[in-house]
Amino acid sequence: MDLSRIMSQLKSFVDEREWGQFHSPQNLAKSIAIEAAELLECYQWDDKADEIQARHELADVLTYCLLLAEKYQLDVEEILLEKLEINRQKYPVEKSRGKSEKYDRL
């Protein structure tokens, strides 16, 4: 998986439509939440989603995430690794194994 290619295509898509003007960080954050809820709607009444629909909604969430990362000039892999390290600290294996509790309730 290489995101640089898709990133440059995404930027052209936005630029051609002159949509950069709408993409303030808060508007992108709203958009991520809106798309995340459309993804959730695939599972509103049970665990069985229409997989094609779910795939498209997941892509929408990811698209706005990439645009927000781009806005702040963040490297996606880097911020994922950084957060993973934080989570390793918050959820030590021996305390969290097999438990879904939040770190402050472990």
Next chain:
Amino acid sequence: MDLSRIMSQLKSFVDEREWGQFHSPQNLAKSIAIEAAELLECYQWDDKADEIQARHELADVLTYCLLLAEKYQLDVEEILLEKLEINRQKYPVEKSRGKSEKYDRL
């Protein structure tokens, strides 16, 4: 940006904690929506977020997105390109340039 490395680290993180049992598609979809709202909270009252906080929340959204993609054995780049092509059709440049309207109102 290469997501395969982070993907395998994520999987180890989850496996070591035996958290796979909690990661049904719908639970991951809920988690994406929950984290998206935590990201949105960085912009609750204005457009100026604490950037470190926003970066961590964005990473959380992305993490659950990757886990859901993995669940369905989807290639992230592929689904992004597929959706981008759909959006190119839905939003032709000449009709959507400079406009934030949804495709069904263009």
Next chain:
Amino acid sequence: MDLSRIMSQLKSFVDEREWGQFHSPQNLAKSIAIEAAELLECYQWDDKADEIQARHELADVLTYCLLLAEKYQLDVEEILLEKLEINRQKYPVEKSRGKSEKYDRL
């Protein structure tokens, strides 16, 4: 259940803190989404919520809903009855009985 009493207490609470300046419609809409996700978090991994926590989060969602209704000078009962009538049309009993499908898939 009578909401006028609580409405006037809510307004005093906001006024005393001079928070009206933060309560633009979009900020209230963001707040509703944020609180709705905190409520959802009570059910992140299963259907069993901490009921006290869920009750508080539900109250938070409702509080921001009432503030938005107030902003637009809407009567809550009225808009609920109006929407219920729309839903009666969208979901005729004979077509929707026992089905969770959305109206456009019935």
Next chain:
Amino acid sequence: MDLSRIMSQLKSFVDEREWGQFHSPQNLAKSIAIEAAELLECYQWDDKADEIQARHELADVLTYCLLLAEKYQLDVEEILLEKLEINRQKYPVEKSRGKSEKYDRL
């Protein structure tokens, strides 16, 4: 505003369609989050919503909130007053006046 009348109409609406079977607490919580995001979508790119649309989406959020309250046999006014009292403690007037900071940052 009197919610008991609307509450009994809501219950008939649900019962006639035999939808109670879908209304587990977690499904209602998902539905609240989904509708909250549809409300947020009215403000996706700016603060100016189509007010009729916003009114309908707000009614949808409230409808699912009432159904969840009903599920737990909660009195809406009561839980609102209870939470308001908690918020009065969390946000003392002298510390929070004119500030949008969260209580743990005041």
